[in-house]
Every structure is written in structure tokens, then in C-alpha cells.
Amino acid sequence: MFTRTALLVLKKDFAIEVRSREILYTTLLFALSCVLIFSIAFVKEGEPLLDAAAGILWIAVEFAGTLALGKTFERERYSETLRALLLAPAPRAAIYVGKMLGVVVLLAVAEALLVPLVALLFHAPLLAQPLLLMALVAAGTIGFSSVGTLFAAMLVRARSRDVMLPILLYPMTVPVMIAGVRGTSALMQSPADVPSAIMWIGLLASMDVVFMTIALWTFEPLMTE
Amino acid sequence: MSDFDEVRLLDVSRHFGRRRALSHVSLTARAGDILGLLGPNGAGKSTIIGALATLVAPTSGEIHYGGQRARALGDGLRRHIGLLAHELHLYPELTARQNLEFFAQLYGVHSGPAIDTALERAALADRGHEEVQGFSRGMRQRLALERSLLHHPRLVLFDEPFTGLDDHAVGIVAGRLRELAASGAIVIIATHDLDLADGLVTRVALIREGKLLSDEPAAAGLRARYRSVMGRA
Numbered sequence: 001m002f003t004r005t006a007l008l009v010l011k012k013d014f015a016i017e018v019r020s021r022e023i024l025y026t027t028l029l030f031a032l033s034c035v036l037i038f039s040i041a042f043v044k045e046g047e048p049l050l051d052a053a054a055g056i057l058w059i060a061v062e063f064a065g066t067l068a069l070g071k072t073f074e075r076e077r078y079s080e081t082l083r084a085l086l087l088a089p090a091p092r093a094a095i096y097v098g099k100m101l102g103v104v105v106l107l108a109v110a111e112a113l114l115v116p117l118v119a120l121l122f123h124a125p126l127l128a129q130p131l132l133l134m135a136l137v138a139a140g141t142i143g144f145s146s147v148g149t150l151f152a153a154m155l156v157r158a159r160s161r162d163v164m165l166p167i168l169l170y171p172m173t174v175p176v177m178i179a180g181v182r183g184t185s186a187l188m189q190s191p192a193d194v195p196s197a198i199m200w201i202g203l204l205a206s207m208d209v210v211f212m213t214i215a216l217w218t219f220e221p222l223m224t225e
Numbered sequence: 226m227s228d229f230d231e232v233r234l235l236d237v238s239r240h241f242g243r244r245r246a247l248s249h250v251s252l253t254a255r256a257g258d259i260l261g262l263l264g265p266n267g268a269g270k271s272t273i274i275g276a277l278a279t280l281v282a283p284t285s286g287e288i289h290y291g292g293q294r295a296r297a298l299g300d301g302l303r304r305h306i307g308l309l310a311h312e313l314h315l316y317p318e319l320t321a322r323q324n325l326e327f328f329a330q331l332y333g334v335h336s337g338p339a340i341d342t343a344l345e346r347a348a349l350a351d352r353g354h355e356e357v358q359g360f361s362r363g364m365r366q367r368l369a370l371e372r373s374l375l376h377h378p379r380l381v382l383f384d385e386p387f388t389g390l391d392d393h394a395v396g397i398v399a400g401r402l403r404e405l406a407a408s409g410a411i412v413i414i415a416t417h418d419l420d421l422a423d424g425l426v427t428r429v430a431l432i433r434e435g436k437l438l439s440d441e442p443a444a445a446g447l448r449a450r451y452r453s454v455m456g457r458a
Contacts, residue, residue, distance in 0.1 A: 001300075005331065008327065008330050008331055012316070012319075012327050015319060015323060016316060016318045016319060019318050019319070019356075020318050075316070075318075078317065079312050079313055079314055079315050079316070079317065080310060080312035080314060081314050081315070081316060083280055083308075083310065083312075083314065084308075084314035084328070085331075086280060087278060087279075087280070087303050087306065087308055088303065088331045088332065089300050089301055089302070089303040089304035089332060089333070090300055090331075091300055092300075224279070224280065224281070224282045225241075225275065225280060225281045225282065
């Protein structure tokens with residue numbers, strides 16, 4: 001029942017997005033604009049600032065992710081459909097997992113465009129270790145989305161949710177961003193510092209487990225008024 | 226077994242910070258009842274509906290579903306609860322059929338014939354493929370009503386179910402509520418519209434400022450009774 005409900009919620013979000021394409025286009029445009037503006041600022045006479053690419057990649061992911069989280073839950077707020085989801089005869093944490101997976105998929109699409117763009121604009125060897133980079137980005141995205149989904153769901157009925165979401169989310173996800181940036185920097189070295197990158201991936205995976213456990217544990221009490 | 230034929234609020238209070246939304250409310254509704262929760266805006270009607278729907282946790286007191294607490298009945302309890310709130314719980318970007326299919330699947334209902342029946346009952350059989358955002362308030366309300374009843378709930382909770390409906394649609398919804406009660410559902414309606422409640426509800430609970438002022442069988446002259454109780458309090 002848990003998995004079925006989570007997948008149903010994911011499928012429903014996907015069906016809505018296919019019809020509207022609102023969140024995908026907004027998120028992509030925002031992420032791409034972010035990277036382009038940074039490239040104008042940090043690439044002088046064809047020479048990018050050393051190691052800037054890693055930070056810019058993760059800033060773009062974090063900002064675009066915040067936008068996607070806000071928009072995803074705005075949909076559930078419009079007709080109070082989140083309450084209808086919470087009435088489903090399944091563990092309420094399944095609703096959380098379904099919404100979180102939707103954000104992860106959306107960010108994965110954004111990252112599939114962001115990574116090659118950052119590599120191109122900043123002359124960064126991001127694709128030298130593609131499997132390790134995928135693992136790093138996936139672990140970072142899950143960590144960010146797990147915390148973000150919980151906060152976005154909590155704030156869905158708050159009047160100042162657009163202000164409160166980044167205020168709550170950014171401090172909590174600083175460790176994820178640090179690990180993501182440091183891991184990406186390790187992969188960009190020549191030759192790539194594989195042991196360090198693996199260490200950062202492991203750290204991110206540990207954070208994912210902690211964040212997910214806390215979120216699954218607290219979602220139901222937080223969502224019950 | 227999480228089905229039940231009676232729901233009981235026992236000394237339920239609910240505070241939101243310093244605001245007291247419900248104060249020591251005790252109330253029972255049985256299968257076949259259409260219980261009207263009547264009172265002015267802010268009386269606590271929606272809080273009672275939310276608490277019965279397991280969306281609002283009482284600060285104190287207990288809610289029993291057929292003699293058992295919600296916690297004891299687990300997530301399966303919600304299979305027996307249908308809620309139609311003022312906000313209609315529909316996805317405007319999806320079609321009427323997609324909305325019904327999603328909620329049917331969420332409740333484990335075999336979607337095919339159930340969806341067709343629900344669309345027919347909502348008088349939307351020929352518009353099932355249209356996005357809900359193009360519907361009038363009345364059409365959405367009828368669809369939302371059928372959405373909330375897709376899984377044949379035992380406890381049917383309606384919060385202001387007649388908002389935005391014309392007289393014809395009100396008649397259809399009222400007929401549907403009587404039908405549900407006759408089939409053994411416990412129907413609870415929160416409304417401040419006395420004219421619509423008069424002649425529909427079988428029992429009346431009058432509420433003001435979170436307090437239950439009266440719980441009695443419905444009788445003729447509901448408006449006069451309402452004025453008398455509210456004026457006295």
C-alpha cells in the first residue's frame with residue numbers, strides 16, 4: 001500500500017506536469033539563467049575562475065529546486081488537494097515519498113541539462129568520471145529534496161510560505177551543499193581525486209538516510225493540524 | 226475490521242494557540258442519521274469535521290469510531306471516511322475522469338465502472354475528458370461530491386456542501402444525502418444555511434464559539450429554534 005500510494009502520487013504529479021509543463025519550464029529556465037549569469041560574471045577572456053563550476057552547479061540546483069518545491073506544493077494548495085491526499089487509507093508518509101520523488105525527477109531533468117552546460121561554459125571536466133558524478137548529484141538531490149519536501153508540505157497553508165521556505169531550507173541543507181561542492185571539486189581535479197569523491201558521496205548518502213528517516217517519522221504529526 | 230456504525234466525540238476540545246476552536250464537545254452520530262452541525266461562521270463546525278476526518282487532532286478528549294479510537298483502527302479507518310469540503314479537492318489541470326481515476330486508485334477502488342457511474346451521477350458523462358479548470362462551480366461541486374463518495378464511505382462529512390449551487394443542483398445533492406443515509410451511511414453536514422438544512426437533517430447540533438449548545442432531533446421551525454438557542458447562549 002505504501003509503495004503503491006507513493007507511485008500513484010508521483011504518477012499524478014507527472015500527469016499534471018505533462019499537461020501544464022509549468023514547473024519544468026520555469027525550473028529549467030531559472031536554472032539555465034542562473035548558470036549563464038554566473039558564466040558572464042566568472043569567465044573572463046575565456047578563462048573561468050578556478051573551481052567556480054562546482055559551486056555554480058550546486059547553487060543552480062538549490063535555487064531551481066526551491067522554485068520547484070514551492071510550485072509543486074502550490075498546486076496542492078489551490079484546491080486543498082493535500083488534505084484529500086492525507087485522507088487516503090495509506091500511511092501518510094507515502095504521500096511525502098510520492099511528492100519527494102516528483103521533485104527528485106524534476107531536478108534530475110534540470111541537472112541533465114545543467115551539468116553539460118556548466119562543463120561547457122566553465123571548461124570544467126565534469127564528465128571525466130560520469131558514474132561518480134551521477135552518484136554524487138543523485139545523493140545530493142535526494143538530500144535536498146527530502147528536507148525541502150517536508151518543509152514545503154509543512155508550509156503549504158502558511159501565508160508567508162514563499163519567504164519561509166528558503167529561510168528554513170537553506171540552513172538545513174548547507175551540509176548537503178558543502179558535500180556536493182567538495183565532491184564535485186574532487187572529481188574535477190586532474191587527475192580526479194576519486195577517494196575524496198567517494199568519501200563525499202558516502203557522507204551525502206548518510207545525510208540522505210538521516211534526513212529521510214526524520215522526514216518519514218515527522219511527516220504525519222506535522223501534517224495533522 | 227475498521228468499519229463502524231456509530232461515531233462519537235467524547236469531551237473533545239481543540240485549541241489553536243490561545244484560540245479555543247472546540248470546547249468539551251460530546252456528540253454521537255449513528256448510521257442513517259443526517260446530522261446538521263449548525264452555527265455562525267467561526268463556531269467550530271469545520272474543526273469538528275476535520276477532527277472526524279482525522280485531519281485535526283483533538284487537544285483533549287477522544288473520538289470513537291464504533292467504539293474504537295482512530296489510532297487503534299489505523300490507516301484503514303480512512304477507507305470509511307468521505308470528505309467534501311468547501312475547497313473541492315480536485316486537480317484543475319486534470320480532466321474529470323483523470324481526477325476520479327486518481328482518487329479511485331488511491332482508495333483501491335476498481336476504477337472502470339465506478340468512474341462511469343460517478344460521471345453519470347455528476348451529470349458529466351459527456352464531459353469526462355474535459356479539464357476541471359473549464360468547469361463552472363456547480364459542475365466542480367457535483368464532481369467533488371462524487372469523488373468523495375467513490376469508495377462508498379460509511380462516514381460522510383460535508384462542509385458547506387451547497388456553496389455555489391443553484392436550486393436544481395441543491396435538490397440533487399440533498400437527494401443524494403438522503404439516499405446515502407438510507408443506505409446506512411452516517412452523514413454529517415456543517416452549514417450555516419438554515420433554509421437548506423431545514424427538512425434535510427434528521428438531527429441538529431447547534432454550535433457557537435466552539436461549544437455545543439444543543440443536540441436534538443430535527444423538528445419543524447428550525448430557524449426559530451436556532452434563534453432561540455443562539456439568543457439564549
